[in-house]
Amino acid sequence: MTAVSKVAIAGSGAAALAAAIPLAEAGVAVDVFELKTETSTLGSGITLQGNALRALHRLGVWDAVQKRGYTFEGLTLRAPGPGAPVIAELPEIKTGGADFPACMGMYRPDLARILVDRALEVGVRIHYGSKVTGVRQTDTGVLVDVGGAPVGEFDLLIGADGLHSTVRHLIGIETKPEPTGMGIWRAFVRRPAEVTQSQLYYGGPMYIAGYTPTGEDTCYAFLVEDAQDRFDVPTEDAVELMRAASAAYGGPWEEIRASLGADSRVNYTWFTSHLVEGAWNRGRTVVIGDAAHSCPPTVAQGAAQALEDGTVLAELLLAADAVDEGLWAEFHARRVPRASAVVEASVQLGKWQLEHNRDADAAGLIFGISQQMAVPA
Ligand SMILES: Cc1cc2nc3c(=O)[nH]c(=O)nc-3n(C[C@H](O)[C@H](O)[C@H](O)COP(=O)(O)OP(=O)(O)OC[C@H]3O[C@@H](n4cnc5c(N)ncnc54)[C@H](O)[C@@H]3O)c2cc1C
Incomplete structure (x- = not known):
């Protein structure tokens, strides 16, 4: 017995599909409600650190991702001016372990398409043009409204609906970016x-x-x-x-x-920052990814954290036999310290830049975070 057999997810970004894919693979009925009318085909690039690549491997999309992205090791720092002199060549920690490159750059819509295709392949139902607008907890589950109308009762609602999360607001969490x-x-x-x-x-x-x-x-x-x-x-x-x-x-x-x-x-x-303090859930509704935390991309860990939130939540739901306090305690113990460390470090790096603080140990802070991320989520 798993803790859930019917799950609703608000949003279809990295956090949402990282939870949806393993749940559906294990036979859970997963309905994803996405307010946009289609998967985004426009966008910019994204930097995926090794720990994000490890999560993508867990989702069964590593081969597809590898084909589309550009892998690399190391970071070059340069100075302004016509010759753009190189100041430092920094080695990077392989945060995904020895089996994955330190880093990959990718076109965002390609990543989105790969995750959506995998989700559909394992049986996730994605409903586009569907905004989650209401949540009501019952004794046994959670009633979800989409576009103002009820769509059914689920064992769990995952609010993976991004920075300006409706679900976060609906469950009374006032923290916002x-x-x-x-x-x-x-x-x-x-x-x-x-x-x-x-x-x-x-x-x-x-x-x-x-x-x-x-x-x-x-x-x-x-x-x-x-x-x-x-x-x-x-x-x-x-x-x-x-x-x-x-x-x-x-x-x-x-x-x-x-x-x-x-x-x-x-x-x-x-750039924004926020971190939901304390529990990310209220009963059978939980927020993950950017709905729960955001930060400037100074260490490029936002999507990695969103992917880890989703995969860890799915892993715990599949291992437990009830959605209870024990499950939430374990989820928060695994996710909150890690996401908090990323938010704190990213915000600190941005602050030092705003203050033009040239004596700060930015390299030390980045190195420390990478070491933390190298430990599997
Ligand atoms: C400028 C910038 C650069 C960045 N660069 C990087 C980087 O290089 N590397 C990195 O790892 N991270 C980076 N990030 C962070 C990263 O983009 C995010 O952390 C990540 O995309 C969050 O994924 P998510 O699934 O939580 O949210 P999202 O990708 O925002 O997905 C949320 C989804 O929910 C949908 N939605 C919203 N409300 C509702 C509703 N009520 N009902 C149904 N659906 C709803 C939205 O349409 C959206 O599709 C960057 C962020 C910024 C701002």
Whole structure:
């Protein structure tokens, strides 16, 4: 007997499908309700650390992911200026263990498609255009409303509905993401031949200017600045803004600047942080992934934590025979310290940048987090 036989999930991102896939593989009926009308086909790149790759292997998609992504080891730090001098070549800890590369860059919509295809293959039912709007706990389960109408009773509702989670609000958790003061421009562009791993530039007009390869021909480039109201900037102006803001950076940035255009899917967003203190569940409803925690991507661990939340929750649900306090105690013991460490370190790194603190031991903090993540979730 597993603890659940019928599960509803709000959202169809990494956290949602990381829980859905193992549950469905084990024969649990899983209904995913996604407010968007289809899987996103637009987006930028993402950096997946080894521990994210280990979770993707657990989900049965490692081969597919490997085919689409660009694996690499190490991180290059460079300085602004025409020659973009290399300051350091940092080795990276293999947070997924010896069997996985330290890092992979990937086009986000490719990752989303691979996870959705796997979920459908193992029998997950995905309902698009379906916003979860209501939750009511009964003695034996949880009644879920979608689009204002009841859709049935489930043994569990997993709120994997992202930063602005409706489920979090519905179960009375008031913690929510707060801006950290930084904004990021991202663009999806042609990969300069010499870009074979992530490279970050510190100093100059941006807090960080960098890029990460996502495939043989592609990479994503990003510029981090003070948060500003840039959300409605038209595409042409956004391209010009990125060109101007990156002008202080040489080396591969020259080629990236030249390839920026209307088709670069330039995107602007703010960094946020939050962490639900204490329990992430209220009865038979639980929040995971960005619904439970968020942070600036300074150590690129957000999606990794979302994937681990999902796989660990599914593992515990399949091993237990009841959804009870013991199950939640174990879930929180495995997830809260790990996610908290990532949020704290990521926020600290951003703060040091905002303060222009050049004496802080950023490398030590990043190394410490990587060592923690190398221990399986
Ligand atoms: C600028 C930036 C860069 C980042 N870079 C990285 C990186 O390089 N590496 C990394 O690991 N992480 C990175 N992250 C973090 C990472 O993107 C997130 O942590 C991760 O995508 C969270 O996944 P999720 O499944 O929890 O949420 P999401 O991917 O946001 O999925 C939530 C889903 O729920 C749906 N939804 C919302 N409300 C409802 C509702 N009421 N009913 C039904 N569906 C609903 C949404 O449409 C969405 O599809 C970055 C984040 C930012 C902001």
